[in-house]
Amino acid sequence: MVEDVAPPQAFQALTDNPDAVLVDVRTDAEWTYVGLPDLSPIGKRVLLVQWQAFPSGAPNHNFVEQLGASGVTRQHAVYFICRSGARSLAAAETAEQAGYHTVFNVNDGFEGPPDADGHRGNVAGWKADALPWRQR
Template structure:
């Protein structure tokens, strides 16, 4: 297995724009989707797939994660881009996807919000928001 490669948010956007079978899977929690926002893929005619890697509030790993990928209609031939807050959970989710038979798994580097800046705020240094890609509040 080649491992899960990091891909920039801009390169992810480009892949989602060009490849009809490519999908973005947001593996954050329900609370993060509701209070922080989600990537908006309407411009490329898609919707982000929401499957938590860890279940809030216990933060236990979602034991049905691979099953949820399949139920979402994702296929082993599809390029799957995993995103979380900063890129750690999405890397683990990508590794689990590869182990479950989805070899084309990628990690969105910097995640949705990226690391904290000098003032302790996210969304400014790196990640989906910092790169100015579309997002919305739910």
């Protein structure tokens, strides 16, 4: 079963564990226009593997193969992140079924749920928790 972890908990694990990696499963458009977690302060980089295609939303049937091609092995502790935690949970469950043993879902994702005005990034998630991020 995939464990949910809060963004600060994920960042701490990525900091403390040299074998921990962060995989962002959002789309290229989201990476470009919304931003990315920035792991450079801890000497790492975010791995980018889309869970769905943009703009169609079609599933990425090569996800597991692309995950491996990005350098993720079954020995890594893998933290998956998306916008809100839904796609990353599906990606983590798929990775777990494919034999990745130590997988986590970053709950609330990069932007979290919308606030009362319908804006994301203010209520919860990587950005709201003031963790390092950058524009692409």
